[in-house]
Amino acid sequence: MVAIPAAIAAPPELKAVIKGLSFFYGDHQALKDIHLGLPDNAITALIGPSGCGKSTLLRCFNRMHDLYPGNRYVGEIVLRPGNLNIISPRVDPMEMRLRVGMVFQKPNPFPKSIFENVAFGLRLKGINNRHVVAERVESALRSAALWDEVKNRLKQSAYALSGGQQQRLCIARALAPEPEMLLFDEPTSALDPAATAHIEDLIYQLKDRLTIVIVTHNMQQAARVSDETVFLYHGEVIEADKTSTIFENPSKELTSEYLTGRFG
Numbered sequence: 001m002v003a004i005p006a007a008i009a010a011p012p013e014l015k016a017v018i019k020g021l022s023f024f025y026g027d028h029q030a031l032k033d034i035h036l037g038l039p040d041n042a043i044t045a046l047i048g049p050s051g052c053g054k055s056t057l058l059r060c061f062n063r064m065h066d067l068y069p070g071n072r073y074v075g076e077i078v079l080r081p082g083n084l085n086i087i088s089p090r091v092d093p094m095e096m097r098l099r100v101g102m103v104f105q106k107p108n109p110f111p112k113s114i115f116e117n118v119a120f121g122l123r124l125k126g127i128n129n130r131h132v133v134a135e136r137v138e139s140a141l142r143s144a145a146l147w148d149e150v151k152n153r154l155k156q157s158a159y160a161l162s163g164g165q166q167q168r169l170c171i172a173r174a175l176a177p178e179p180e181m182l183l184f185d186e187p188t189s190a191l192d193p194a195a196t197a198h199i200e201d202l203i204y205q206l207k208d209r210l211t212i213v214i215v216t217h218n219m220q221q222a223a224r225v226s227d228e229t230v231f232l233y234h235g236e237v238i239e240a241d242k243t244s245t246i247f248e249n250p251s252k253e254l255t256s257e258y259l260t261g262r263f264g
């Protein structure tokens with residue numbers, strides 16, 4: 001089945017368009033002919049039961065799967081502007097990852113100082129001027145709502161931070177190269193409610209500048225932060241629509257069964 005949200009009728013507002021995307025781990029097909037439009041400056045939530053392909057879909061967006069032989073993409077993920085097909089072998093994954101950042105479930109700071117974690121992507125981009133790097137690091141830490149907590153300890157190891165602070169550091173690290181899209185794979189599942197609320201606020205504020213895709217198992221979180229919701233099941237898009245429509249008036253029986261916990 002193919003779900004094309006209404007937004008696809010207004011192409012200029014889409015940041016990315018997924019066309020006929022299938023993905024294979026060797027012989028195992030994890031994504032099946034996905035068609036989706038991701039609106040610009042909006043938050044799209046990916047929901048669905050464990051194993052339905054949420055992380056697999058997210059990882060296609062920054063070519064994480066390239067690292068393993070036997071993995072295979074079919075179709076296109078077109079990033080705008082420039083109509084760059086993210087999954088084309090002709091597109092350099094390193095270059096593309098500076099446009100599309102990712103934040104993982106568990107905070108994964110590098111074994112470096114707080115400052116150098118955030119400066120990492122800038123150095124990859126060839127930005128080495130001391131003043132420029134310092135300015136961009138500060139600005140990314142401010143955007144990640146972490147600056148006030150770390151400004152006097154930038155040279156300390158990132159491992160000296162709490163879990164919630166480490167996750168905000170990872171967000172700052174992803175923001176520093178000024179990506180156009182940011183992908184979050186269950187970014188708060190390892191955090192307590194206060195740290196979760198902090199990250200949710202932050203994600204919400206970032207959508208003014210970026211297009212965001214978030215995978216979450218927390219239905220309240222999807223309802224709170226996202227504008228659009230995509231329900232995946234067995235590697236297929238069952239339904240994709242405005243978040244309010246998906247939660248209040250889904251058009252597919254399977255979606256409402258999942259949302260009300262009546263899943264077999």
Ligand SMILES: Nc1ncnc2c1ncn2[C@@H]1O[C@H](COP(=O)(O)OP(=O)(O)OP(=O)(O)O)[C@@H](O)[C@H]1O
Binds near residue numbers: 051057
């Ligand atoms: N590296 C891999 N090699 C082979 N199969 C994989 C690999 N990673 C995932 N899969 C399979 O692909 C399917 C989709 O997995 P994926 O991790 O995308 O699910 P998910 O929706 O993110 O689940 P969860 O909610 O548990 O994180 C599953 O059937 C899974 O077993």
Ligand SMILES: [Mg+2]
Binds near residue numbers: 054055056
């Ligand atoms: Mg997952």
